[in-house]
Amino acid sequence: MSDTIIVWFRRDLRLDDNPALEAALRAGARILPVYIHAPDEEAPWAPGAASRWWLHHSLESLDGALRARGARLWIGQGKSLALLRRLAETSGARAIHWNRLYDPATRARDTEIKQQLRAAGLDCASHNGALLFEPWEAATGNGGPYKVFSAFWRHCAPRLAEHPDPIAAPARIPTVELDGGATVAELGLLPRLSWDQGLAANWTPGEDGARMAAEHFLAGPLGGYGKLRDHPDRPGTSRLSPHLHFGEIGPRRLLALTRAALPAPPTLGEDAFARELGWREFAYHLLYHFPQTPEHPLDARFADYPWREPSDTELLERWQRGRTGIPLVDAGMRELWHTGWMHNRVRMVAASLLTKNLRLPWQLGARWFWDTLVDADLACNTLGWQWTAGCGADAAPYFRVFNPVRQGERFDPNGDYVRRWCPELARLPDKVLQQPWTATNTTLARAGVGLDLNYPAPMIDLAQSRREALAGWERIKTTP
Template structure:
């Protein structure tokens, strides 16, 4: 749609990436302030994110999120252009076609993208284009929160205290009612041309579990704050209860920003650093911490922050077999298998269970953490390089503010404590559903009569454990002794 007030002005390009929203979008607000027509564009260039190009579950989410964003833009008199990379060349073509003199985007922090964006900004500025980047994904820029020596924090509690001194932020900018655009001409691809959806129909569970897009993100955030945030501190560790926010994929794709989420919490609960809201706001702090660490230590997606772990004696025999059993939810450890099956069917896993499955893989099975991080990367709808890296290095004990290596999660005890009625395991491992609670988390200890009465044949209906938990724990601690 043409708008008479802006149609004669050189347009501004709005380059959208993982900020797929109109609410609280600083790049959009800056482009609107130019007073010119806006050309929103998404550029597909996964090769520029190598080796961390989006996995299958992320691509599924991206397809539907882009479709929702385009619908929102069209409702406001605009549309989403879709182009293929290289990003620099695509932006050049778009600027030449539209006569644009300015490009706005929101900053990202993973190493490959940051390096690419720096090159693009330098090149296009040298060619006469005004290029401006903005803060949208985080509450604080990584260079804003440093310790007294000007160094990045490596302990979360100190980091979060520093953030807390500045946590009362300006209110976010609401979505505009109108976004002036250009005539409906020019190069663009269809969404289907990006080939983001799976060719084999494995995504039914994702379609059932999730609704991507900004509208769904805001609805989920408001429902969580109204209905569950007050009890979050007591319920967040229970995979059998709907206690978590499940906002992580919406935050990753920028369908809701952390500033908007924080403002909704403040409106409902007041001071976000105290009271019932504090445990969840602290989780937003961990998200910030993860991105700050990735910015300052860009090698950590593949290398341990604690250099001692470069010499860790990982297993050398049957690693592929152990990894495959873990991936398929066939380890014979019910809580672990339930989590891995939840991941495969829904693209998500409860955070408590993520720690348990990661501990089993890296400590009981001694499979390198990078292999587990890669599987999560491909199968999680909220696969986020910063969060994934922090989570795996924390569990292994090789990252910033990590759990000590000798903390080895016992999946039986974890199941008994956090899935006390067995609802989570029974749902995802239905072959065990008839076992009594006493044996549900450790079916290998059940007498034959109990197994028979429950219709469970170990090694047939459900696998025997692929590892002895006690002996493998001792082996892991011995491995730690070799490097500590």
């Protein structure tokens, strides 16, 4: 009888190009595929509500794919270490393979598990299934981590060509039958009150859904990605972020697909896309080297920034509900609430309004995104929030405050995006759509808009609040 190896699935919910699975199969073993639901072990960043919804469907999809190959997903709940130990005993497994995670809580847990299981005589091996480059592979001239994206990517991009080809999913998976285990439904990941219709209408979680989304992107938006990726009014990006987060498609496969889809030498679109994947790599690089950053600013001077009292919950709630009175921001926050996703350009603008104009601590926004995004990812979310708040890895020599009106005029020039998510403004002329407070009463009345009646007046004076944000920066910028 051949050996048994446990493959512990986590955020690598796929069979294609899965290094842990591949290594176990290469060893000629029977595979016991396992998923353990242990949100406490991810605290304080246990998956939020939108992520749990996604996870439910992704696990069902993985189980289906395993069953189609003769295996099934054994699902457990509780302490990972205890469960893995018990599973190894009952199945007679001699080894456990998994793909690495990089957030501080799961890193510490996995290190502990590796030590304990090795001490118990089990062979444990971790692999890279999530990244193009391990966070420790890139180092500056003096051996430290990068803090500037362009330098990081200059180091990494030439090495992209060195990647081995991704590994195809196995046709069959020899397995060992084990009784017990929970069903996906028993994990209770779905909401009790059904608020998830918008998610279901917009997404197909799972490996097949990831492949479909990738193919759709390759056949269309990829060609114009360099030009259109900043436009929330156009379907110009891949929308692969939740699939990447849950590991339903690996970055190596994605890169290989984009390379194959475009003529050589790479077009602007392809390079721009690889570069965005590079931002994801950079986010993991930063989180790995600065594990305090989900809570604390990378730039320590920001500990003294004059943030507004977080107890001012009315401002936060208006922002969360898309009732700020700033159309582009409201459109984004409503898109997020409805679909679990927001376009990157609008994420930056919405985050800038919260942290710069409203001067609310960025951690509040990061938490809201964490709960509502289907792609909530500790590395990328932390990078995005710190970058926008100005306390992260941004090489700009000035304190950036996005002007949401100009951003709307530039990236949503016909107002399609704002009109879609703020239909009460739909009949306003383009000229005032991004700033209805400048419209005359006649224009407003003709368009059926009543400020503070069916659409809020702006909750903040953009120019004045910008000046205050800059003054706050002046106060801390020379702090040693």
